[in-house]
Amino acid sequence: xxxxxxxxxxxxxxxxxxxxxxxxxxxxxxxxxxxxxxxxxxxxxxxxxxxxxxxxxxxxxxxxxxxxxxxxxxxxxxxxxxxxxxxxxxxxxxxxxxxxxxxxxxxxxxxxxxxxxxxxxxxxxxxxxxxxxxxxxxxxxxxxxxxxxxxxxxxxxxxxxxxxxxxxxxxxxxxxxxxxxxxxxxxxxxxxxxxxxxxxxxxxxxxxxxxxxxxxxxxxxxxxxxxxxxxxxxxxxxxxxxxxxxxxxxxxxxxxxxxxxxxxxxxxxxxxxxxxxxxxxxxxxxxxxxxxxxxxxxxxxxxxxxxxxxxxxxxxxxxxxxxxxxxxxxxxxxxxxxxxxxxxxxxxxxxxxxxxxxxxxxxxxxxxxxxxxxxxxxxxxxxxxxxxxxxxxxxxxxxxxxxxxxxxxxxxxxxxxxxxxxxxxxxxxxxxxxxxxxxxxxxxxxxxxxxxxxxxxxxxxxxxxxxxxxxxxxxxxxxxxxxxxxxxxxxxxxxxxxxxxxxxxxxxxxxxxxxxxxxx
Amino acid sequence: xxxxxxxxxxxxxxxxxxxxxxxxxxxxxxxxxxxxxxxxxxxxxxxxxxxxxxxxxxxxxxxxxxxxxxxxxxxxxxxxxxxxxxxxxxxxxxxxxxxxxxxxxxxxxxxxxxxxxxxxxxxxxxxxxxxxxxxxxxxxxxxxxxxxxxxxxxxxxxxxxxxxxxxxxxxxxxxxxxxxxxxxxxxxxxxxxxxxxxxxxxxxxxxxxxxxxxxxxxxx
Numbered sequence: 001x002x003x004x005x006x007x008x009x010x011x012x013x014x015x016x017x018x019x020x021x022x023x024x025x026x027x028x029x030x031x032x033x034x035x036x037x038x039x040x041x042x043x044x045x046x047x048x049x050x051x052x053x054x055x056x057x058x059x060x061x062x063x064x065x066x067x068x069x070x071x072x073x074x075x076x077x078x079x080x081x082x083x084x085x086x087x088x089x090x091x092x093x094x095x096x097x098x099x100x101x102x103x104x105x106x107x108x109x110x111x112x113x114x115x116x117x118x119x120x121x122x123x124x125x126x127x128x129x130x131x132x133x134x135x136x137x138x139x140x141x142x143x144x145x146x147x148x149x150x151x152x153x154x155x156x157x158x159x160x161x162x163x164x165x166x167x168x169x170x171x172x173x174x175x176x177x178x179x180x181x182x183x184x185x186x187x188x189x190x191x192x193x194x195x196x197x198x199x200x201x202x203x204x205x206x207x208x209x210x211x212x213x214x215x216x217x218x219x220x221x222x223x224x225x226x227x228x229x230x231x232x233x234x235x236x237x238x239x240x241x242x243x244x245x246x247x248x249x250x251x252x253x254x255x256x257x258x259x260x261x262x263x264x265x266x267x268x269x270x271x272x273x274x275x276x277x278x279x280x281x282x283x284x285x286x287x288x289x290x291x292x293x294x295x296x297x298x299x300x301x302x303x304x305x306x307x308x309x310x311x312x313x314x315x316x317x318x319x320x321x322x323x324x325x326x327x328x329x330x331x332x333x334x335x336x337x338x339x340x341x342x343x344x345x346x347x348x349x350x351x352x353x354x355x356x357x358x359x360x361x362x363x364x365x366x367x368x369x370x371x372x373x374x375x376x377x378x379x380x381x382x383x384x385x386x387x388x389x390x391x392x393x394x395x396x397x398x399x400x401x402x403x404x405x406x407x408x409x410x411x412x413x414x415x416x417x418x419x420x421x422x423x424x425x426x427x428x429x430x431x432x433x434x435x436x437x438x439x440x441x442x443x444x445x446x447x448x449x450x451x452x453x454x455x456x457x458x459x460x461x462x463x464x465x466x467x468x469x470x471x472x473x474x475x476x477x478x479x480x481x482x483x484x485x486x487x488x489x490x491x492x493x494x495x496x497x498x499x500x501x502x503x504x505x506x507x508x509x510x511x512x513x514x515x516x517x518x519x520x
Numbered sequence: 521x522x523x524x525x526x527x528x529x530x531x532x533x534x535x536x537x538x539x540x541x542x543x544x545x546x547x548x549x550x551x552x553x554x555x556x557x558x559x560x561x562x563x564x565x566x567x568x569x570x571x572x573x574x575x576x577x578x579x580x581x582x583x584x585x586x587x588x589x590x591x592x593x594x595x596x597x598x599x600x601x602x603x604x605x606x607x608x609x610x611x612x613x614x615x616x617x618x619x620x621x622x623x624x625x626x627x628x629x630x631x632x633x634x635x636x637x638x639x640x641x642x643x644x645x646x647x648x649x650x651x652x653x654x655x656x657x658x659x660x661x662x663x664x665x666x667x668x669x670x671x672x673x674x675x676x677x678x679x680x681x682x683x684x685x686x687x688x689x690x691x692x693x694x695x696x697x698x699x700x701x702x703x704x705x706x707x708x709x710x711x712x713x714x715x716x717x718x719x720x721x722x723x724x725x726x727x728x729x730x731x732x733x734x735x736x737x738x739x740x
Contacts (some may be wrong), residue, residue, distance in 0.1 A: 252639035256663055290659055291635045299661035303670055499635055 027323045028265055029231035036224075036232045038125035039161065040170045040214050042102035046075040046124075048115060049106035050089055052082030057130055058106040059084055061178055068176045073098055093118040100103065104167060106130040112163070113148055119154025126224075127153070129163035130192045131179070134220055136164055146222045153223060154404060165219025166195035170203055172238065177202055186211020188319050189239035191229040193218060197312065204316050210323055213238040214484040225250065227258040234262040239320040243315055244270045256300055263305035267322050267496045270306045271315045272297045305499055307492045317480060317489035324478040327449040330414035331494040333359045333487070334407045337419040338390030338399060339437065340428045347386035350419050350455075350483040357487035359494075361385055376404050393428060401440050408450055415451045417486055422468065423459040431464070438468060442475040453478050455486050526716070526739045529572045530579075531619050537720075540708040542701060544732040545624050551617040553599045557592050559620040566590045566623040569598045570734075571606045575613035575731040576729035577736075582609035585677070588623050595620075624733055628684060628693045629722035632702055632732075634709050636716060642709050646671075646692075646702060648680040649722035656680075671699040684725060693725030701730045716740045 029485075044066060049058030062076045066085045075096045076089040083089060090096050093103070093115065103124050105115060109131055119127055134142035146163070153160045161167055169177045171185040177199050183206035190212065192198035198217035205212060213236060216229045226246055233239045242262065251256045262268050272294070301308045309315045333354050339349035356359050364372075364385050372383045375392075376399070387407055392400035408416050418441065425434050434484035445452040454472055456465055456479055469479045480486035528536070534544040546563065549572055552557035560567045571584030579585050583605030586598040599618055606613060629649030635644045640663050647659030660674040675681065675698055686692030701723065709715055716739055720732040 058703075249639055252637070253641060256640060288649075290645060290657055291637060291643055291661060293637070296637045296640060296661055296663075298664050299643070299674075300640055302673070303662050422700070505579075 050076035128167035161224035169215035343388035
C-alpha cells in the first residue's frame with residue numbers, strides 16, 4: 001500500500017486514459033473478456049487438496065462441482081490417491097492426462113510455490129487459492145510469500161485469484177461457490193474481497209430471486225483484484241448491474257479510475273467494510289485529522305458515480321431493484337396502504353419512512369383525489385398521499401383495483417409503493433382474494449411504465465407470505481420486507497440514474513437495465 | 521512545538537499560493553518593530569500581526585496573534601507582546617519576525633484543505649471554518665484531481681450549505697468563487713507533489729470573492 005507520488009499517479013492516469021477512454025466505440029474494457037475467460041468459463045478444473053473419504057475443503061470442492069453438474073472434466077489431486085465421486089485422484093497435477101484451465105487449491109501454504117511450478121508446466125491459465133494464512137495473518141512473512149507466488153505466476157503465465165478466497169461463482173458454467181447453491185443464471189454480477197460475504201450475498205440473493213451472472217471472491221488479491229474483476233463485469237455482456245464488497249485496496253488510484261469508468265456504463269453498488277477503523281496517522285493539519293478512511297471511501301465512491309450502501313441487506317435490496325425494474329422515471333413516490341384495513345397508522349409511518357430516506361411524497365392531483373373520493377368515500381380514507389384505501393373492503397376488489405389504478409396514473413407519481421399486510425388480507429379475502437389482488441399487481445406492473453413495488457411485512461402467516469414473495473419476484477416486482485428498506489433501495493437507484501441521466505442519451509455503450517426517461 | 525522545517529510559515533505558504541493564482545490576503549514579514557510599523561502604514565489600518573516561525577504551529581494558543589490593530593502605537597505594543605509571549609511558550613523557537621496583513625472585513629468562514637490518503641493519495645476537504653469544522657466535522661472530501669463538478673458537489677454536500685447561501689439576512693457567499701478556489705487548490709496540489717498537507721483556514725467567503733486569510737503548507 002505504499003503511497004505513490006503525484007507524478008507516478010499522473011502517469012498511471014494517462015496510461016489509463018490511453019488504454020481505455022480512447023477505445024470508446026468498442027466495449028469498455030473489452031480486453032478483459034478474453035483475459036478472464038478461463039476463470040469464468042473454464043473448460044476443465046483441477047482441485048488440489050482432495051482426498052478420498054475426507055471432509056477436507058478440497059474434497060468438498062470436488063463434491064460441489066460434480067453435484068452442480070460442471071460440464072467439463074473435474075480432476076481431483078491429492079498425494080494419497082484413491083477415488084472420490086468415482087473420479088481418480090491424481091497424486092500430482094502434472095500427471096493429469098488432459099489440459100487444465102483452472103485450478104482450485106486447498107493445501108498448506110508451505111506447498112504453494114511448488115504447486116505454481118506444476119501449474120506453469122501444465123500450462124494452467126488461472127489458480128484460485130482457497131489456502132489462507134498469508135499477508136492477512138502474518139504481515140511480513142505472508143507478504144514475502146505472496147511476492148514469491150506472484151513472481152512465479154508471472155514467469156509461468158498463470159493468473160492468481162486470492163489467496164484466502166472462495167473464488168468463482170458462475171451459474172451459466174455451473175460453478176457454484178464452495179458448498180453453495182447454483183441458482184439461476186441472470187444479469188447481476190458481484191465482486192467481494194471477503195469469501196464469507198460473497199457466499200452470503202449469493203445465498204440471500206438466490207433466496208430473493210436475484211439471478212447472478214457471475215460472482216467472485218478475490219481475498220488478498222495479490223494478482224487479480226477488485227479493479228480487474230470490475231472491469232471484466234463492465235465488459236461482460238451477460239452482466240447489467242454490479243455489486244461489490246470491498247475492504248481496502250493496494251492500488252487506490254486504479255480502483256478509483258476503474259469505478260469511475262465502470263459506473264458510467266453499468267450501475268455499481270458498493271458496500272465498504274471496515275469504515276470505522278481509527279483514522280489516519282497523527283496529522284498536522286485539520287484536514288489530515290478529519291480525513292478518516294471511511295469518509296474518504298464515501299467521497300471516492302460518490303465522486304466516481306457509484307452507489308454506496310452500508311449493509312448486506314441494503315446491497316441486495318439495491319441490486320434487486322436494478323434487476324427487477326426496467327423503466328425508471330424518478331423518486332416521486334405514491335404510497336398505498338390499508339388494502340383492506342389497518343391503513344391509517346401504517347400509511348402515515350410508511351410516508352415517514354419514504355421521506356426520511358430521501359423520497360419525495362407529493363400530493364396527488366385534485367382530480368385524482370376527487371375520483372378517489374367518489375370511489376372510496378371520505379370517511380376512513382386518506383386521499384392525499386400516503387393513500388389509505390381500506391374503505392374499498394366494503395365495496396369489493398374491483399373498487400380496490402380502480403383506486404390503485406387511479407393513483408398509479410397520477411402525473412405527479414413516478415413510482416408506487418404498496419404496503420401489503422397478509423395478516424390483514426387473509427382473514428378478509430381468504431387465499432383466493434389474496435391471489436386475485438396480487439394478480440392485479442403483476443398485471444399493473446406489466447401494463448404501464450411506473451415501477452410497482454410491494455412491501456410484505458413479516459407476520460404470523462410466513463409460509464403464505466414467502467410463497468407470495470416468490471410469485472411477485474418471479475413477475476419482476478421488487479419485494480421488500482419493510483418500507484424503510486424499499487424506500488432506501490428506490491432512493492439508491494434514483495441517485496444513480498439522476499447522476500448518469502445526461503450521459504444516457506448520447507453514449508451508445510450506455511445500456512442500462514433501466515430505461516431512463518429522456519424528457520426530464 | 522514541532523520538530524520540522526517542513527512546516528512553511530504563513531508568509532511562505534501564502535507566497536506559494538499567490539503564485540499559483542489562489543487568492544490570499546496580502547501578507548508581509550516584518551523582522552523588526554520598525555518594519556512592522558512601516559508595513560502597517562503602507563497597508564493601512566486596521567492590521568493583523570501574527571508570529572512567524574517554523575517552530576510554532578499553533579499561533580493563537582501561544583499568544584502569537586493580534587487582530588484589529590488600529591494605529592501605530594497598537595502595532596508597536598502588539599509586536600513586543602507577541603514576541604515575548606511566544607518566547608515564553610516556546611523558549612527554543614526560532615522567530616523570524618511577525619507577519620503583517622490588513623484586517624479583512626468579516627465574512628462566512630470556510631476551510632479548504634488537503635491531506636494524503638494512504639490508498640487514494642491527495643484528497644481535498646471543504647467545510648465551514650472556525651470551531652464548526654472541529655466540533656461538527658461538517659466537511660466533504662474529493663480525491664485529487666477535483667473537477668468543477670466535484671467542487672460544486674463538495675460545497676453543496678455539507679450540512680452548513682444554507683449558511684453559504686445567505687442565512688437570515690446574511691449576505692450570501694459567492695459559490696462560483698469557492699468552486700474556482702477549490703479547483704485551483706487541486707491543480708496546485710497536483711503540480712506540487714512534495715506538499716504533504718495543506719490548510720487554508722479560514723477562507724473568507726464574500727458575496728463576490730473568496731480569499732484565504734490564513735494558510736499552512738506542510739512539506740513531505
